[in-house]
Amino acid sequence: MATKGEITKEKILAKAESLILQKGYAGMTLDELLEETGLTKGAFFHHFKGKAGLAKSVLERYASNDYELFKNYSDQADRLSDDPLERVLIFIKLFEEFLNGLENPFPGCIFSSYSYEVRNFEPEIGDYIKENLNAWLDLYENKLGALIKARPPALPVTARELSEMIGSIIEGSFVMTLAMKDKSWTQRQSAQYRHYIELLFRT
Amino acid sequence: MATKGEITKEKILAKAESLILQKGYAGMTLDELLEETGLTKGAFFHHFKGKAGLAKSVLERYASNDYELFKNYSDQADRLSDDPLERVLIFIKLFEEFLNGLENPFPGCIFSSYSYEVRNFEPEIGDYIKENLNAWLDLYENKLGALIKARPPALPVTARELSEMIGSIIEGSFVMTLAMKDKSWTQRQSAQYRHYIELLFRT
DNA sequence: TATAAAACATACCAAATGGTCTGTGTCAAG
DNA sequence: CTTGACACAGACCATTTGGTATGTTTTATA
Incomplete structure (x- = not known):
């Protein structure tokens, strides 16, 4: 209770x-x-414990909710298909649908916000952000690694590079969503990333 | 003088x-x-004119330098090749080389930083950022438009979508560079984007 | 060289800001 | 019913912060 x-x-x-x-x-x-x-x-x-304590709690809460959300979609994708390519595509698409279902545009990422004022925080905050971003990217890397193992990509790419790419696209899209006041931005660019994956692996 | x-x-x-x-x-x-x-x-x-006046001047100076840099690379790419695909690829590669030449990692983007604290500024600041981001994306869109006109892409994509994609990747990579303390991040992800373009247009 | 404007320096101020201290209501356990 | 821990409220404080007022030096120009 x-x-x-x-x-x-x-x-x-x-x-x-x-x-x-x-x-x-x-x-x-x-x-x-x-x-x-x-x-x-x-x-x-x-x-x-003061404003700094609040910042830490906000960060931890965000990291927890964020990871839970993506972990959920990752598991769901595995349940919906056995094909490594489809698993990757569904994983990405589930997040797109989540964004599409929001009435208000996604308000941005705490990791990004903190990173752009990193000198206002203790170094441990930066370490914590790095750890959690890595955990997030690992969810993608695992699926992409399985995909690469199953089918050779059209170009020599690593699972890590491809996971970093979707991470960059999402973070960058959040920035652009804020700057351009266009709430469909992330969805649109996430779809572009799926195109890339299809071209790489849909032989 | x-x-x-x-x-x-x-x-x-x-x-x-x-x-x-x-x-x-x-x-x-x-x-x-x-x-x-x-x-x-x-x-x-x-x-x-106070702290707000400084913020505006910093933004204008950044926007001017930023546009000049990319405009320069855009023109240079047109001079180095007649092929629409090569022009796009060279344009992107020139920026990668610029990043590679920096001794210190790129310190981040003022547009992004301001966007993540937009409520500290007058609305006109947000409008100015949006205009300048659009001018930046237009440089890519022009080249990508010429490319699409010259060769049909492997998938139905627009020049605007593709320009938004490189914009997102660069902005997102800046965030990840800061968060992960990895100064080769942007370069690596920019290269991934070039791969995507090659797969789309290198028939 | 005279002079006015530009380019600073310095002391000072009012408001904002993070934080403390003391007090009060509430609620469950003994 | 008592008591003590939890969950707040509200007054108060020291420092920081953006900004001002005034004075001094430097520079360009006539």
Whole structure:
């Protein structure tokens, strides 16, 4: 059962993530955060070890939710097909459908946001981001490795390179979504990546 | 001839860009900026209309330098080959070589940094970023359009989609370069994009 | 060389900001 | 019913931060 404190803490974390994605960590003030949540200083400092502690908690929560989402789609793809190529394509397509189902555009990635103000954080925060990005890329790399093992690609590419590519495309698309105010951007570019994979492996 | 004031102004702008890319606009304080440049409040407020004015000047300077760089490579590619496919590939490769020639890794993109704290800026800043990103993508789109006109792609893709893709890959690679502390990331992913183009058009 | 404008320096200020301290209500266990 | 830990509220504080006011030096130009 979620205690009253857990609910309050989650409300703070969700609002903080939203504010950080729109103003950055340094740009988000505690007063604004507390005003928008309807809470006070007392509540905040009871649950978090200062602003830096909040940043860490926001990051951990985001990393956990993010990994769970992709891990879910990865497993689902494996259940939906036995073909290594189809598994990769479905994995990617599931995320596209997820984006398409959102009423509001994806608000951005905490990993990216933190990375663009890395000097505001302790080095361990950067290490944590790196670890979690690697775990995310590993999900793609595993499937791409199986695919390469099953069929020779049309060009000499590694599973790592291809996993880094979809990671770059997604992160870059989030930036472009924000900058261009075009919420279908990520979906469109993810589809381009699927084209590339098909050309590489659909002999 | 550059006046003394122009030199000072440029020094402030360069240092501000560097600090913004590491701490964000909100995270960069004027005191820190002035300490690192060895100047004082008087010098700063003589040259800039407050912190917001500095942000706008940093953005305009970055946009100008950025466009000039890519415009240069675009023209150079046209001079080096008559073949539409080669022109695209050379254009991309020239930027890869530029990145490879840097001793320090590329410090990031001001457009991205600003986009991840867009609510700290006036809306006109967002509009300006969008315009300049479009001008950048247009350089790619022109070449890709000529290529598609000359040869049918293996899959039905538009010049716009393909230009958005290289844009996404570059922006995403900058993020990953920062997050993973891997300065060869952008180069590697740019090469993957060239592979995709080759598969699409090298019949 | 006189002079005005440009290019700074420095002391100062009001507001914002992260954080502390003390107090209060609530709720479950003894 | 008591008590003590949890979950807040709200006043208060020290520092930081963007910005101003005023004064001084340098530079271009007539």
